[in-house]
Amino acid sequence: MNPHAHMKSQSGMSMLRYTVFDGIDLIFLDVKRETIQFYAQSHTKTFAINHCEEGRIECKFSSGEYLYMGPGDMSLGWHIRSDYQHENYFPTKSFKGIVLLVDVERAQPVLDTLVTDTHIDLAELANRFCENADFGMMMEETESVRHIFSSLYAVPDQIKAHYFKLKVIEIFLLLSVISTESHERRVSYRKHQVDTVKKVSKYLSKNFAKRITLDDLSNDFDVPASTLKRCFKGVYGVTIHQFIKECRMNEAKRLLQDTDDSILQIANAVGYENGSKFTSTFKDSIGMTPSDFRKI
Template identity: 35%
Template sequence: MNTTGKFRFLNQTSRVVQQNEDGFYTLYKMDCPDGKGDMTIYQVFPGIELFLANFDSTRCTFEHEPYVNTMQINYCQEGRVGWQLNSGACMYLGAGDLSIHMMDNCTSSTMSFPLKRYSGVGVVIDLDKVAADPPEILRDTDIDVNEFKRKFCEDDRYLVMPARDEIEHIFSKLYSLPNCMQKPCFKLKVQELLLFLWMIDVNKEKQREQYLSPQVEVIKEIHKLLVSDLRQRPTIEELSKEYLINTATLKSTFKGVYGQPIATYMKEYRIRQAAILLRRNNDTISGIAKQVGYENQSKFATAFKKIMNVSPTEYRLQHQIESQDIINSL
């Protein structure tokens, strides 16, 4: 169960379900504990692979060989994704963000998906192979791909670049290409990516705050507590005392992991859980409001409309009409 290139899984968390005859791509189904995921890996150039990933899960564990002088670039198209690296650092990407790290820093790691969804693009580059046999466009430049390691990842460093137009331009269309256009477009975009990275001045890039594994694990426990009973509304000060973490670290790390300040995240979480209840049962709106932590139905209705753009009553009615239309069409 290996690809023909660098990205080879050593554990049993994946299985090949499709592979084309010329070896251009291999589709893997990933073993996720609470959902599903797949990765399609494409052999774009000698020493360069591109993969498209889709997950509806909270996490997936990977193991691969400690590839030396091999760089991995990841782009988050939708959702949110995080890695715990061998160095103990944790990095997180939101929609539009890009990260760069060396693959000997993630030999056994768990990809986590804090929003339980993730779509993204990855590029794996064997720097030695590409230096020996570079893509055609690089032969007309003075680019030395081995400089990428020193530039971005020396001493187990990694880089997370916030979303920007240039990054979106490179990656945004890769998911919607017809099959006949994948190979030429992937070749074009990978070369465009290398040129873009070569022009980046790392010293001018604003570095994202780094998070350590123990901090992240505490934040995940806090998140688990918060979503386990939406009727409860513990304050940040109460959480800080209970979990022995100072308030500033709690707030910054929660935002780093889940992408939003804790109050904003929980407000949206409550409303989206309420939307699920409105679709699934016939409880009164006031009853549903209490289940997600609103004693005041008027405040609940105002918050719901702000996030969902319709009132709770209108939302339930729309869903009932859509469900009936589906039944009538059967």
């Protein structure tokens, strides 16, 4: 018996929603685009537990605060807070993750019948994690969190109904004993910082074949080098150097597949003067040499 599921799809996005218990929904998101607007209804007693498996997501709040989640990160939000409302952006045009939505008033009696020896107060749990900010709490991956969520992404259809129920209870039990102080990771950015970083990203995406230094970017975009370095990593999850290399490798793959240009010509086209350096970097990044990739 499978749990009740509802699929919603649009260009570059699929959302599969399972009702696990009354008042408790498990949502699987798979996004392959930059922008999607999700407007969570605020002022409701809904507790949201979010997990990022792949890619990156930006949450832009009405307060002007920007928060980011990367692979392994978990966040918790309390919709009753006035500033929970936010828009989402996907800096890497890729995101795969889970949202556990808990309607506290409907879910509490269900949980009470399932966990009889240990009372878990959902409203108290939500307040504890979200007491210091309207959005709530952001946590980096721990072994226990990784174990719970990673197993949810590949469950055989025939056992989903029971498996999801067990995992949801396990998540609540884990949250009931997690210390909010020892796991908190909350680094936020302001609009002008994010806007500058996105301009830098667009510039690099078009000019990755050039030799570009951090100081050049600092001067061109009128931002301190240390601030640019920190904010870029915060938004995109990689350093500027890594971002440039990814752009070069992606273009190199395209040229290897779509043209008959020589390896040296392609190396030069993506910013490498030395063919052997290009081949070595390509193999380290892609897992095979340019020549082998071209044969695929």
